Amino acid sequence: MRGFETGQTVVRRDVHRSGRVWSEHALRVLTDTDEALVTACAPGAQARWPDLYAKARTEGDRSVRTEAFEAMAAGRWDLAAGVWEETDLLLWKPPAGWFSVNAFYVPDGNGRRLRNWYVNFEHPTRRTESGFDTFDLTVDLVITPDLARWEWKDEDEYAHVRRLGIVSDIEHQAVDTARGEVLAMLAGRSGVFAHAERWAAWRWEPAWPSPRLPGPASAAWRVAPEGGWRGGCRGALGEGPQV
Template sequence: MRSFETGQTVVRRDVHRTGRAWSEHALRVVADTSEALVAACPPGAETRWPALYAKARDDGDRSVRTEAFDAMATGRWELADAVWQETELLLWKPPAAWFSVNAFYVPDGDGRRLRNWYVNFEHPTRRTSYGFDTFDLTVDLVIDPDLTSWQWKDEDEYAHVRRLGIVTDTEHQAVDAARDQALAMLTERSGPFADADAWSAWRWNTAWPAPRLPQPETATRRVAPTGG
């Protein structure tokens, strides 16, 4: 397995089964071990998102995201350049897991605080020369900072992508198993939850510039949707 160096810029891509990129996100490596790749970004990190996602944020209309999934089902969508906004992100991605654990941090006085944990259900990692590929499977688990409560998110969108065939029966079975694994990890306080205090205290290394993506020939800059 290719290893990345601490501080190195890597690109996380969501790649549709057709081979087309659905999104791209520039991150910096915090640690890369056999257990998991840990990567992060601050506000200002470069991303590329489906143009309809950016429109949903600009218009304050979440229903436009449904149009984005409809476009995915037809294989016709466009990406727009964007920048990550508002939160610092710390991501923990085991190579074979059908999920990643993410922590989002927001301003708090002169510092930052952990806003919430966020389990994103997605394909296992496929390493590339410049980062890793996966594919977001829509449904998420949002966990309070102190790990005492949680709730499922985007179940409606998950049902919609299931109807469209974007998430296959095989992938659905993998998501169901991953849900149980993530909840067991939370209950057992394993994975990143085993060291929740250290995660809560984490802050972006200010010596690192915000990571940048390789730039296409032409693109339209927009504001990226923030996690959670």
């Protein structure tokens, strides 16, 4: 499959196993190789996410996220327009990995600095004509800028979505394996962490306008099988946020 060009706008979508889109996020391509698709955005990038998720972000009430998960389990949600705020985002997504490695940059004087690394555990990449599909599996790993310390995040929500059946046993096994892979990458300074200093110095290209979404969200290009995806599909037209 033809790779994406540097500077091209792509859309990351979280797609529920029902085939319905859970969220969309417009990103700009930095590089696209066999190792990883690297994308980025800055404040102002367009997004769509469930209305309850938008409410949780606005009100800072994490209990509303629980309602959002229950709506997901029931298959009932509406998408609300959103805008990426506050941080610059760098997203490193290996094609077959059950995770992505994200870096968040915040204002620092007249420039920006790396605030933290953030590993999102999620489905492998499934490419589409406009970007890639995945599905956030809730649990995350937060890492300090110098890679010296890390901690797990949202373990309670992960247990809850498992009880709701949103994360299947197969997906849970894949997440457990991916946790070990990421910790090994971190310890061995491999993958994206092999170039941590270079990525830490990355800055959003100011000449690029904020990435914008195309038309309204639609169903995914195909429906995930019961039990979740077991692998990526990097060679066909049709691949694959924190509060």
